Amino acid sequence: MKKKMHLLVAVAAVALIAAAAVGYARLLLEAGAAFNNLSASERRTYSVIADGTYDEAHLDNLAQRPVQLLGSVATADGQVLFDATDAYGRTDAATTGLLGDLGSLAVQQSQYILPNYADHLLPSLRYNAVTGVVGAEVPDKLTLNLRWDLQQKMYQALHDWGETGSVAVYNYTTGEVLCLATNPGWQAMDDAGEFLDGAFINRNLGVVTPASTMKLVTMLLLVEQGFAPEELWFTCGSTHGLCDGNTVRCHGWHGSLNGVKALGVSCNCWFAQAIECLDVQRAAAALRDLGWCVNGEGGGSAALGRLNLYDCTVEIHDRWDFPSVWTLIGLDAGLVSPVWMMEFVGALAAGDAAAQPRLMRHELPQTTAYASACAEELAAVRALWDAAYEGWYAADGAWHEDITCAKTGTVDQKTGDLLHDKRLAGYSEKYGVAFYIVTYGKSDQATKGLSAALMEALAETVGPAA
Amino acid sequence: MTESFVKLKDRCFVVTVLPTLLLLLFQLVFVAVALLQSGGEVAYRSYHAAEDAVYTVLYPITGQLLGRMAVLMVIEGAFAAVNYRYLRSEAAVSIWIPMMLLTSVGVVLQTFLNSPAGSARHFRLLLLSLAGFAAAALLAHLVHRLPLAHRGKLLRWGLFAVLAVIGAALLVGMLHPTNGYAGLVGGVSVAELAKGFIMVYVAAGLQQMQSDGKLRRIFLLASLVLSALLAVTNGVGDAAVVAALAVLVIWVTVSPLAACGVTAAGLGAAAGGVLLLRCFRPDSYMLQRIAGMGSVLTSEAANAQHKRSVLLLLRSGMLGSGTGDTLLVSNTYACASDMAFNSLCSIFGIAMGLMVLLAVVALAFGLRRTTQETAAGGTAHYSLGNIFAVLLLVETAIPVLGNLNLLPLTGLSFPLLATGGSMMLTTMTIAGLCLGFGLPSSQFTDPLCVKAEHLTEGLVAGLTVLADRFGPAVDFCCALWERLGGKQVNAIPVDKEEL
DSSP, X not given: OHHHHHHHHHHHHHXXXXXXXXXXXXXXXXXXXXXXXXXXXXXXXXXXXXXOSOOGGGTTOGGGOOOTTOOEEEOTTXXXXXXXXXXXXXXXXXXXTTSOOSSOOOTTGXXXXXXXXXXXXXXXXXXXXXXXXXXXXXXXXXXXXXXXXXXXXXXXXXXXXXXXXXXXXEETTTOBEEEEEEESOEEEEOTTSOEEEEEEEOGGXXXXXXXXXXXXXXXXXXXXXXOOGGGOOEEEOSEEEOTTSOEEEOSSOOEEEOHHHHHHHTOHHHHHHHHHTSXXXXXXXHHHHTTOEETTEEOOOOEETTEEOOOOEEOOOSSOOXXXXXXXXXXXXXXXXXXXXHHHHXXXXXXXXXXXXXXBTTSOOOBOTTTTTTHHHHXXXXXHHHHHIIIXXXXXXXXXXXXXXXXXXXXXXXXXXXXXXXXXXEEETTTTEEEEEEEEEEOTHHHHHHHHHHHHHHHHHTOSOO | OHHHHHHHHOHHHHHHTHHHHHHHHHHHHHHHHHHHHHTTEEEEEEEETTTTEEEEEEEEOHHHHHHHHHXXXXXXXXXXXXXXXXXXXXXHHHHHHHHHHHHHHHHHHHHHHSOHHHHHHHHHHHHHHHHHHHHHHHHHHHHHHSOHHHHHXXXXXXXXXXXXXXXXXXXXXXXXXXXXXXXXEXXXXXXXXXXXXXXXXXXXXXXXXXXXXXXXXXHHHHHHHHHHHHHHTTOHHHHHHHHHHHHHHHHHHTOHHHHHHHHHHHHHHHHXXXXXXXXXXTTOHHHHHHHTTTOTTTOTTSOHHHHHHHHHHHHTTTTOOOTTOOHHHHTSTTTTTTTHHHHHHHHHOHHHHHHHHHHHHHHHHHHHHHHHHOSSOOHHHHHHHHHHHHHHHHHHHHHHHHHTTSSOOOSOOOTTTSOOTTHHHHHHHHHHHHHHHTOOGGGOOSHHHHHHHHHHXXXXXXXXXXXXXXXXXXXXXXXXXXXXXXOOGGGOOOOGGGO
């Protein structure tokens, strides 16, 4: 018995040491792969060791721990938005809602630059079993296509006009996103619908009611189904009755008109009657081909580089009842992403040569996905739009001369109220840019003023296209 | 000079004092390096409720660390002097040195990982545990000298009392669980309390259990019930330790084969419990812990804090990150308790991890050596040392292998190193019990020791009177005992060596 007990103690002791050695060796074998597979925030945490010491000046707040090995984010014209060697990071009014917080786990991280491009900002950890994390590859400098000067000017213009809204501008031939100004960002909510303090997201990355700018899309649906809008004549008597007994109202009495004039005067009655000519299923399929989510199907691929965008959504029923028609006129439940609308305008302007918007300089240019498939239809709509703009917008001389084409949209807040939410989709061949402007609850003149300010800012910053 | 030379030649001096001097030297160097690396300050995350913000605060630690180590060193020096002057026990050294080595490493570790209040609590618990160590040694010595007839009476009386206290404490714990555990009542771990009682009981009654099958069965049944209660109240680690203790008692009092059979049955019951959990509570916390076993770095189901502690261990490599870089480690949940081994290796390197494991092994061998050394120790005392040695190794293996992801985390913390409930108290109680049994009275020849001997005899006499005074209660227990089929109290065969 004594011998067995003696043996038991010895066996237990040897087993303890041996098992600990095996456990530690096993972890060491997995360590290299484990450090390679860390998430961005984990990599940031464990990379701090690479420089070996803390800067005690930053020890008063953990969030300000020095992160010397992190890279920087700068705009195309050299303005540093985030520089980890200087400070933890800074953001200001003009870039609100774009950078985000690298260390934060707040919701809506998918729409911020820092967390989504963290692999460019964080070092690649190198692991050595003896000394642990021994060093790291210095990360790249992350350069945006954004123009800081243009961003600042448009942010200032939004302020000057007292507007809550956003301005998105991109070069439709190179895809470079030049401006994503917002004032202010929209406040993010958590899953329970509670507003998150300080979590503001760039409005350009959200979705808005398109209002009459949607009519450009509807015009494409008509062309795609073989209609020639310029030969399609309907009569506007300021109202038009639909199959479900509801009535589409127009803001004026336009009489007999074709598609060109209808686009120029933004006649709801003409578009309602034209929409009734469309095949519902084909229209839905065409919208899905454009990347839309129709009746809950399709979409899901909306993105600006690695930043997730909300899908453009629309509900179309089996027959052209009021909600379906009203949605394709641009109101009711349909929602569009300003970035998607900007790209769509770019596709109208450049046809199959149109490029997808790209925020980062290192991202390769890609053509707009649907542009080559419907290049002829896009060209036809552009011709209609050009004619409509020339005939009705440019004619009153109120729009800036550098604007090639534009289409306004109005979301009525209240009958008789002079303050409206406005939209403006347009492009300028002179500068090679497409833009989409959103304003909330201010004067009708705001979009004209903002578009003029945009053209002047482009002249001062980007200059005419080559 | 000549006298010193004579002392140096004295084997007792070399064996008892020299290890203490080496221990003191190690502690001085260890503390000096730790303070130099850290610059005398430790960064610790601190939550400020008023601002709802977390700040990293720098605490000066030089004074408190030096003060605590000075207290420990004085105690160590005093023990060495007493041992050399009076006890002259080599076995006591084999317990004391590894125990204090682990303890001092634990004090330094807690100073860098715990908040100032937390490390102060750890040190208070350490002083309490050292008092418990001394009390357990005295108790073991008294019980050892108690006439066997009275010991038998007290044991039976004590068994009912112990079971009542443990049951009541567990009931209170289950009715008022703290943080989901039925473990804490008024800050004292019920599991540790129960374990402590059972260990004392095993120490006092192992010899009786060898001859009294009924007493053994009652004890094993009580252990089984306690183990099951601990398991269902999330105290899986403590349940495993109590079960291991029961198995070891079976090993000693019945046969190794029976112990193996009970172990197999216990593992089968544990597997059955896991299957039942999978069927009825598939999202249980315990299953999550088991699911993370072996895959903490790769599984998404792994415990996030455990993964963090493993990554911090690996991040520092084999050499450790040093005490100048403890913020990330101390910011890991349970770094000072459940994850203490990973935290230690992360800061001081794997060499320190290996050293504390070897210290535990040395302590285990010290425990079994102590009870072997005494001439008065019979088979039971010999077995007791072995039982507690294996138990200590099991108690160490569960958290260490849990930390290294070979076992699920159980909530059990590294003995003497971690701040974990009252485990330090029970571990030192074990050490004290073994030491108490290992102190033969034949060496009490010094005049001071003669006084102590008289005091001991007085206490023994007091206990005897106490046992007699509670005669009716003891008689009732004995009657109940006999009715249940137990043997006559005075009919217990007596080990010759005991007489």
